[in-house]
Amino acid sequence: MLLTRFDYKFDFMGKRHIALLLSGILMAVSLGSLFVQGLVFGIDFTGGTLVEVGYSQPADIEDIRKTLHENGFPDAVVQHFGSSKEVLIRLGVHEESKEEPLSSKILRLLQQGGEKVDMRRVEYVGPQIGKELVEKGGLAVIYTLIGILIYVGFRFEYRFAIGAVAALVHDTVIVVGFFSLFRLEFDLTVLAALLAVIGYSLNDTIVVFDRIRENFVKLRKQASINVMNISINQMLGRTVMTSVTTALVLIILFIFGGELIHGFSTALLLGVIIGTYSSIYIASASALGLGVSKVDLMPVEKEGEEKNTEGFKW
Amino acid sequence: MNHYPLWKYLLIAAVIFICGLYALPNIFGEDPAVQISPAYARDMKIDQALQETAEAELKNANISFIRVDRTPRQLLFRFKDTNTQLKASTVLKEALPKYVVAQNLASTTPDWLRALGAQAMYLGLDLRGGVHFLMQVDMETAIRQDEETYIGEMRTLFRENKLRYKGISRDVSGDGGILVSVADIEKRDQAKKLIEIEYDDLVITEINEGDEYRLHLAFTEKALIENRQKALEQNITTLRNRVNELGVSEPVIQRQGDERIVVQLPGVQDTARAKEILGATATLEFRLVADDDEKLGARSYKRRDGSPVMLKRRVIATGDQIVDAAATIDQRSGRPATVVRLDNKGAKRMLMITRKNVGKPMAVVFMEYHIKTKEVDGKPVTTRSKSEEVINVATIQEEFGKNFQVTGLTSSEANNLALLLRAGALKAPMEIIEERTIGPSLGQENINLGVLSIMLGFLAVMLFMWMRYKTFGMVANLALLMNVVILVALLSLLQATLTLPGMAGIVLTLGMAVDANVLIFEKIREEIANGNSPQNSIHVGYEKAFVTIFDANITTLIAALMLFGFGTGPIKGFAITLSLGIITSMFTAIMLSRGVINFLYGGKKLDKLSV
Numbered sequence: 001m002l003l004t005r006f007d008y009k010f011d012f013m014g015k016r017h018i019a020l021l022l023s024g025i026l027m028a029v030s031l032g033s034l035f036v037q038g039l040v041f042g043i044d045f046t047g048g049t050l051v052e053v054g055y056s057q058p059a060d061i062e063d064i065r066k067t068l069h070e071n072g073f074p075d076a077v078v079q080h081f082g083s084s085k086e087v088l089i090r091l092g093v094h095e096e097s098k099e100e101p102l103s104s105k106i107l108r109l110l111q112q113g114g115e116k117v118d119m120r121r122v123e124y125v126g127p128q129i130g131k132e133l134v135e136k137g138g139l140a141v142i143y144t145l146i147g148i149l150i151y152v153g154f155r156f157e158y159r160f161a162i163g164a165v166a167a168l169v170h171d172t173v174i175v176v177g178f179f180s181l182f183r184l185e186f187d188l189t190v191l192a193a194l195l196a197v198i199g200y201s202l203n204d205t206i207v208v209f210d211r212i213r214e215n216f217v218k219l220r221k222q223a224s225i226n227v228m229n230i231s232i233n234q235m236l237g238r239t240v241m242t243s244v245t246t247a248l249v250l251i252i253l254f255i256f257g258g259e260l261i262h263g264f265s266t267a268l269l270l271g272v273i274i275g276t277y278s279s280i281y282i283a284s285a286s287a288l289g290l291g292v293s294k295v296d297l298m299p300v301e302k303e304g305e306e307k308n309t310e311g312f313k314w
Numbered sequence: 315m316n317h318y319p320l321w322k323y324l325l326i327a328a329v330i331f332i333c334g335l336y337a338l339p340n341i342f343g344e345d346p347a348v349q350i351s352p353a354y355a356r357d358m359k360i361d362q363a364l365q366e367t368a369e370a371e372l373k374n375a376n377i378s379f380i381r382v383d384r385t386p387r388q389l390l391f392r393f394k395d396t397n398t399q400l401k402a403s404t405v406l407k408e409a410l411p412k413y414v415v416a417q418n419l420a421s422t423t424p425d426w427l428r429a430l431g432a433q434a435m436y437l438g439l440d441l442r443g444g445v446h447f448l449m450q451v452d453m454e455t456a457i458r459q460d461e462e463t464y465i466g467e468m469r470t471l472f473r474e475n476k477l478r479y480k481g482i483s484r485d486v487s488g489d490g491g492i493l494v495s496v497a498d499i500e501k502r503d504q505a506k507k508l509i510e511i512e513y514d515d516l517v518i519t520e521i522n523e524g525d526e527y528r529l530h531l532a533f534t535e536k537a538l539i540e541n542r543q544k545a546l547e548q549n550i551t552t553l554r555n556r557v558n559e560l561g562v563s564e565p566v567i568q569r570q571g572d573e574r575i576v577v578q579l580p581g582v583q584d585t586a587r588a589k590e591i592l593g594a595t596a597t598l599e600f601r602l603v604a605d606d607d608e609k610l611g612a613r614s615y616k617r618r619d620g621s622p623v624m625l626k627r628r629v630i631a632t633g634d635q636i637v638d639a640a641a642t643i644d645q646r647s648g649r650p651a652t653v654v655r656l657d658n659k660g661a662k663r664m665l666m667i668t669r670k671n672v673g674k675p676m677a678v679v680f681m682e683y684h685i686k687t688k689e690v691d692g693k694p695v696t697t698r699s700k701s702e703e704v705i706n707v708a709t710i711q712e713e714f715g716k717n718f719q720v721t722g723l724t725s726s727e728a729n730n731l732a733l734l735l736r737a738g739a740l741k742a743p744m745e746i747i748e749e750r751t752i753g754p755s756l757g758q759e760n761i762n763l764g765v766l767s768i769m770l771g772f773l774a775v776m777l778f779m780w781m782r783y784k785t786f787g788m789v790a791n792l793a794l795l796m797n798v799v800i801l802v803a804l805l806s807l808l809q810a811t812l813t814l815p816g817m818a819g820i821v822l823t824l825g826m827a828v829d830a831n832v833l834i835f836e837k838i839r840e841e842i843a844n845g846n847s848p849q850n851s852i853h854v855g856y857e858k859a860f861v862t863i864f865d866a867n868i869t870t871l872i873a874a875l876m877l878f879g880f881g882t883g884p885i886k887g888f889a890i891t892l893s894l895g896i897i898t899s900m901f902t903a904i905m906l907s908r909g910v911i912n913f914l915y916g917g918k919k920l921d922k923l924s925v
Binding site: 047103104119131137147188191195198200207234238 | 440586589753756760774814828829862870871874876
């Protein structure tokens, strides 16, 4: 049956130049978009107020916008959220009066027409928080990459570590670039998804590397490029299976998970696709480009491997 | 070949049994309940008498309850629906004004299960609805207040030692500190000596500028750190008392970093009231009104109507010395009033001063700090202000000490002030720098979406695994199911907060957890393709795939841990479920699935495998 036919011999490495070109284009577009139009940051990063209200009937966005603009909120951005009955209102940082919180005031304005409106969610983020989050978020991504660089360098070889991190940077840039290019909101959950993508993509890369390492020992006579090709082909069944199951649950999350985690599931879904591709091409191709060969791996690795298999018998 | 010793089977069975037990409470629902507990600062007992009173009140109002539980700390009534709960809460609140009456959700987990310590997962605010505040403690004001206290003390110190000084004030020119100025160098040395003996937490610098003889005093680095720490701790204690007074069940009040406090109030929808109470810095000061000939040691204050009044610099008593307060109605005027009780030190001083000043006017000053951060030219700028208002000037009729009452406020102000004084003052004002409110309907919706996603994701993965790996796929599916059970059990045991991203993390784990089994099964297929015997293939598949699985999972774990360290609130929930999911999947996908495979195939003569 269809699912079992993964075992074709593809010449992955032979097409690596095409893949590198494709990745180069994707990276260039991503970086270009980031430089030109930047990211649409959510209020987690910019500070401000966000109010989500629910109407009992489909709401008229234009009407709401007009009401708010005329009543002291000229900066209000109004949009539907998920369905036509839910409305999301974004405001900048506003002065809050002690008697009536911002959210109550907005609710009162919206209810003036006699419509049934209820408050679903209010978020306020002060200006000092946003700056901090941008900084801390960036640091978290960098620390993660460094931590991985060290672990992979320690378990494999530095060229593999560089290859793995190159793949991760590649994935991160493209996912962020996608959010920039399509003007999707980049909020805290998207950042979390990004870190999860790093974890996932790496998982994939390690599995391929592991096999490459094993085959370098087994297939001493083969050229490096062939060893890599064979390894990737051997792991193809697993790569496809895992990517498909993960993508499957993410598609479900994307469709049924609700509006609140839409950005999150989008980033993860994209990341899993890019991550699968990059662990085949970018990670291995980089290691190959850096000149990994059996000489670098064999003596040390054999020892390390044996020790580990023995240490962890189940 | 492929045999597990008995103890391994028993171990697996035990883990599953225990985890199943601890995951169980999540299946049981929750009863709407009303919880009665003693108000802070009052020695109220939760006893049989109280229970009888409460039951009688409910009976009077024709409200029936499912059952009542009494512990020394609280009385808990369960009701069949939220409507009854609401009615009961109103009735009980009125009948028991001295207790805190809060609406609550009580788990219906049976007693025997609860006796084992099993409880349902702790749901985050995005799933149960409520308010989340992040408050920044204004340390600058805290230090400023300490300096002002020191200035007051030094005035007394110098007076007692008959040292004449020209002035003591806060240094407003530079980085703060206190400036003491005296007439000559001798007095300065004397002052320095006095200060050195009395305070060991000040750095003293002599300043010589022309004829000026001054001392500059600043807190030592150690004292500053200690003061900040103290300010944060006191604010947390005060917040706890205030939240208790608000009647919120299961609040979370935690410090975050060096100067921030997280407050989470599940179920609270009225953010206006919560904000008013949590952030309030209102407190009182009692001062004597200055006579015309005492204007030198006096300062001008404003009354509520804007007219000025001169008050003496020396404070008789401050809000910190108030140990209890209650709102009431003044018997004579019929106006709202706040009854206060001073601590011993404050009462002694009050008694002494009022005795000496019978017939003279005394003023009550209502003080409040305001703090606001705005974005100016892309940079956050914090402005602080302190408002002082004389709410009441009354003639001292007779000497008094511990108990007295204060009028001059509106009814709601008197109520709030009583609550604030009772719960204690904030050491430093706080600013709300983050606020998230989730309505109850959205919370429930999020739960439904999360549960739906988990179930659908589960079905999809199961179907897929079965199609590709047949019998082995079903074993992997069983392992996956157990993985979810163990994950839920761990989350319940740890009482880690489950959030919507956390549920997404469970969904993601479902997709990724099968990876280990996929790796193993692919390896088994490979071995069979290489002509290995079925039994041997199983053995080699499990042994060989282990290192790969371990390496791959460790790196994902690194990313998840970074996420945990960085994340706040919901994101942390995601990091927790993701990391736990990875760890538990190692057990289920490797040990448990092996156990089942061994049980099915171990020791049998096999021609082919259903993989």
